[in-house]
Amino acid sequence: MTRAGGKPNINTSPVTLGAGFQFAVSVDCVIFGYENNTLKVLLINCDLPEFKDQWSLLGDLVHPDEDLENAAYRILRERTGLENVFLEQVQTFGSINRHPAGRVITTAYFSLLNVRDHQLKLLNNDLHWHSLKDISCMAFDHKQILDTCYFTLQKKIQEEPIIFNLLANKFSLRELQVLYETILNVELDRRNFRKKLFTTNLLTDLEEMETNVPHRPGRLYSFNHRQYAEMKKKTFVGIDF
Amino acid sequence: MTRAGGKPNINTSPVTLGAGFQFAVSVDCVIFGYENNTLKVLLINCDLPEFKDQWSLLGDLVHPDEDLENAAYRILRERTGLENVFLEQVQTFGSINRHPAGRVITTAYFSLLNVRDHQLKLLNNDLHWHSLKDISCMAFDHKQILDTCYFTLQKKIQEEPIIFNLLANKFSLRELQVLYETILNVELDRRNFRKKLFTTNLLTDLEEMETNVPHRPGRLYSFNHRQYAEMKKKTFVGIDF
């Protein structure tokens, strides 16, 4: 009899986990990229008979000696060759029958990367970028996971300047604005957008211009990581609903 | 050899999970309550020798035939007797050595309930409400989980009107304001607060007054769930960082 009202419990009393070891744990990465004015996600073909020729997220079982987040980074590294990529946990999906092989709990991570810098590595894999709009059906509950991560992406880019992870180091304001518009699925006023972005002080003017564009070249900017680190120290309190 | 570049993978090819069944999966509930102008959390004593007499969140192993969220609801029901309580997934914690008994992945949920309506049931358990400010050390990584959930609570009450779950059905504007101030740890201007709340149209004026208060009685309000359901259909797009 424990002090917890007679209920042996993993948090309150010494229990053996023998009976508890009935789960497999995986991570799935929703890897967003941006190319040709289109938001894309990196998918792989699923060979399970249950989901023949359907698309699947990049995921794998977590190793017994591996932290969840490390497993997600490993998948990114193995599949894309990238080491320092934006990655953040989104949500865990654990419905009973979500995987035909048995009880598999999966934690979804979303990742943002700059497609142009990393195209070559993908040739080694059976991976493909898919326009988000063209994805209807996916293996497992991956469509639901993707939708959740896309919603999180939409919300987060309005709260934190993570969007720059999808762009090359140098970008024009036009590119940045179109990217916002693409992800949020809205149109933004160009002058107001510029004003807004400049007042954040997060853009470094590179004093360079676009080249080989069939119109007046725009200035190029980079994201000022140092300035953002300063800004983050400030807090905000409000009630908005 | 699968199409996935020769890597057998849980998402791409038929694999047996025998080797994957090495995890225990649990859920932990961070149950917030509000009493005597204090934000509290419901904890239980931990009897594990490693964490002798330290406090622990309410959690348990997920049953093999049970969804994650159902496991969290079960814990709430078993511990508090409550059925319809606000509950939301926050984050999953899976560090290798977070549990001394073995590899345990835990998904944290946070819950909001109205303490006054549900005091009696707790007598059957070794549960206690703890003022959030008095909690320093906890068993496992539960302090980290609690901090994460508290941060999520602070953020969410500024985005969605979930705070009403912590109050009785009838409340005065004063009570509501003090609750906001307590959770956010700020002082709010009373007139601006009233204006703001009234313009949301989420409060139903019950045409009742406080009684037995040693000052001018305030009006009582209730949260208008129906109105909020209407509001939720609208969207918002902005860039705020």
Add this chain to the structure above:
DNA sequence: GCAAAAGTGTTCACATTACACCCATGG
């Protein structure tokens, strides 16, 4: 009557929105 909180409006600063014209480049 005193302590304590209820109730109530206005002003100011700032942020957001809407909106139109000329400029530089490639073809």
Add this chain to the structure above:
DNA sequence: CCATGGGTGTAATGTGAACACTTTTGC
């Protein structure tokens, strides 16, 4: 010279912040 997007400012509106006095109750 034409198509395309770059670059710029102002006025109107809306939102958030600051702020003081009278009222009602219990004791």
